[in-house]
Amino acid sequence: xxxxxxxxxxxxxxxxxxxxxxxxxxxxxxxxxxxxxxxxxxxxxxxxxxxxxxxxxxxxxxxxxxxxxxxxxxxxxxxxxxxxxxxxxxxxxxxxxxxxxxxxxxxxxxxxxxxxxxxxxxxxxxxxxxxxxxxxxxxxxxxxxxxxxx
Amino acid sequence: xxxxxxxxxxxxxxxxxxxxxxxxxxxxxxxxxxxxxxxxxxxxxxxxxxxxxxxxxxxxxxxxxxxxxxxxxxxxxxxxxxxxxxxxxxxxxxxxxxxxxxxxxxxxxxxxxxxxxxxxxxxxxxxxxxxxxxxxxxxxxxxxxxxxxxxxxxxxxxxxxxxxxxxxxxxxxxxxxxxxxxxxxxxxxxxxxxxxxxxxxxxxxxxxxxxxxxxxxxxxxxxxxxxxxxxxxxxxxxxxxxxxxxxxxxxxxxxxxxxxxxxxxxxxxxxxxxxxxxxxxxxxxxxxxxxxxxxxxxxxxxxxxxxxxxxxxxxxxxxxxxxxxxxxxxxxxx
Numbered sequence: 001x002x003x004x005x006x007x008x009x010x011x012x013x014x015x016x017x018x019x020x021x022x023x024x025x026x027x028x029x030x031x032x033x034x035x036x037x038x039x040x041x042x043x044x045x046x047x048x049x050x051x052x053x054x055x056x057x058x059x060x061x062x063x064x065x066x067x068x069x070x071x072x073x074x075x076x077x078x079x080x081x082x083x084x085x086x087x088x089x090x091x092x093x094x095x096x097x098x099x100x101x102x103x104x105x106x107x108x109x110x111x112x113x114x115x116x117x118x119x120x121x122x123x124x125x126x127x128x129x130x131x132x133x134x135x136x137x138x139x140x141x142x143x144x145x146x147x148x149x150x
Numbered sequence: 151x152x153x154x155x156x157x158x159x160x161x162x163x164x165x166x167x168x169x170x171x172x173x174x175x176x177x178x179x180x181x182x183x184x185x186x187x188x189x190x191x192x193x194x195x196x197x198x199x200x201x202x203x204x205x206x207x208x209x210x211x212x213x214x215x216x217x218x219x220x221x222x223x224x225x226x227x228x229x230x231x232x233x234x235x236x237x238x239x240x241x242x243x244x245x246x247x248x249x250x251x252x253x254x255x256x257x258x259x260x261x262x263x264x265x266x267x268x269x270x271x272x273x274x275x276x277x278x279x280x281x282x283x284x285x286x287x288x289x290x291x292x293x294x295x296x297x298x299x300x301x302x303x304x305x306x307x308x309x310x311x312x313x314x315x316x317x318x319x320x321x322x323x324x325x326x327x328x329x330x331x332x333x334x335x336x337x338x339x340x341x342x343x344x345x346x347x348x349x350x351x352x353x354x355x356x357x358x359x360x361x362x363x364x365x366x367x368x369x370x371x372x373x374x375x376x377x378x379x380x381x382x383x384x385x386x387x388x389x390x391x392x393x394x395x396x397x398x399x400x401x402x403x404x405x406x407x408x409x410x411x412x413x414x415x416x417x418x419x420x421x422x423x424x425x426x427x428x429x430x431x432x433x434x435x436x437x438x439x440x441x442x443x444x445x446x447x448x449x450x451x452x453x454x455x456x457x458x459x460x461x462x463x464x465x466x467x468x469x470x471x472x473x474x475x476x477x478x479x480x481x482x483x484x
Binding site for chain 1: 255298299301304305306418419420422423424426427429430431433435436438441442445448450451452455456461463464465466467468469470472
């Protein structure tokens with residue numbers, strides 16, 4: 001990894017039952033993957049409020065990765081289907097706002113698929129490296145408020 | 151006791167907010183008796199110099215409607231801020247950007263081209279566009295330029311209160327002015343409207359099914375709307391569940407789905423994201439292709455969910471290609 005290479009920031013929302021457990025397995029299995037991913041644990045991918053995705057972009061993320069249980073495997077029966085519906089509609093909105101599809105990725109990763117976490121994180125990092133940073137413009141007062149938070 | 155002085159001003163708006171003030175009817179006379187109107191370009195003959203001549207903070211309140219799209223509007227907003235003890239963002243455009251805020255989906259050059267050259271009703275064979283400076287026999291005329299993006303009022307100046315709606319309902323306006331006169335305004339930053347969702351005051355609320363599932367989205371012209379049944383249950387994209395109450399559900403009452411002009415309740419950061427979340431959750435579809443087909447039934451997703459709030463949203467505007475974003479950096483950087 002060259003020092004001058006663009007390092008995308010990726011915020012990952014993983015459900016605690018499948019994908020977060022898988023990410024644990026990735027570590028336990030000593031599989032290495034791109035350090036560009038910051039993981040936030042949710043109880044369920046159905047907990048993902050579309051506001052979380054926009055807030056991540058707003059605060060400087062170049063991509064958002066959402067991981068949940070495979071269809072039919074949700075610990076809460078249908079939370080992952082809710083995530084799928086919301087993300088599909090959110091993607092339609094993001095497309096019209098000039099945000100490329102690759103910046104929001106939804107993956108089903110079961111607790112045993114440690115290597116899939118590795119593959120998906122590496123793939124997404126590479127893809128975003130190709131796309132470059134997400135350049136949001138902010139009104140002056142909002143930018144000042146953000147700088148105050150930092 | 152001297153009467154409190156107030157001002158009304160408009161930025162990027164349609165005039166509907168001014169109309170809403172006039173719609174107070176006889177109540178307006180009562181209001182006019184309680185306050186002294188020091189500035190109201192639409193209705194009364196005051197000039198900028200009259201405002202500039204006031205002492206700082208001399209106005210009790212300035213009611214400013216419209217989004218901020220030009221340097222002239224920004225200058226007037228700043229001037230009124232200096233002269234006013236309280237500034238009220240009046241209407242959806244001032245509060246969250248409103249319909250003019252959808253300009254943030256485009257570049258100003260595209261907008262000028264469409265409006266002055268390409269629209270089917272336009273006759274402009276020379277292709278003349280409004281210019282910032284033009285020379286005529288009588289001298290030089292100037293117009294303010296478009297800013298890089300349309301902004302909400304609180305993205306330009308400090309705002310004390312918000313009166314949402316397109317336009318704000320008459321009852322809320324009267325209540326706000328009364329509270330001002332009686333010195334009973336709530337804490338700074340308050341939205342002067344109920345903090346519950348619109349469904350709570352919708353006449354159709356009783357017909358909302360316990361488990362609401364939508365098989366297909368339809369637009370109002372595609373369906374004969376049942377005048378009693380919950381609009382969501384009829385497959386119409388009604389944003390009532392995500393929208394603040396205060397309008398007595400005027401649109402659903404008139405057989406039209408809510409489009410969200412009252413904006414979000416206090417628990418919501420990004421109105422459009424919350425509204426799309428509420429609508430997506432109702433979809434009776436699990437498979438990817440089925441969901442995609444239902445989503446495709448929603449024409450103009452940004453215009454549907456951010457009709458009144460794109461500038462206030464977390465993304466603020468359509469993302470520009472990198473080169474152009476850089477050119478605008480100077481204008482928007484702190």
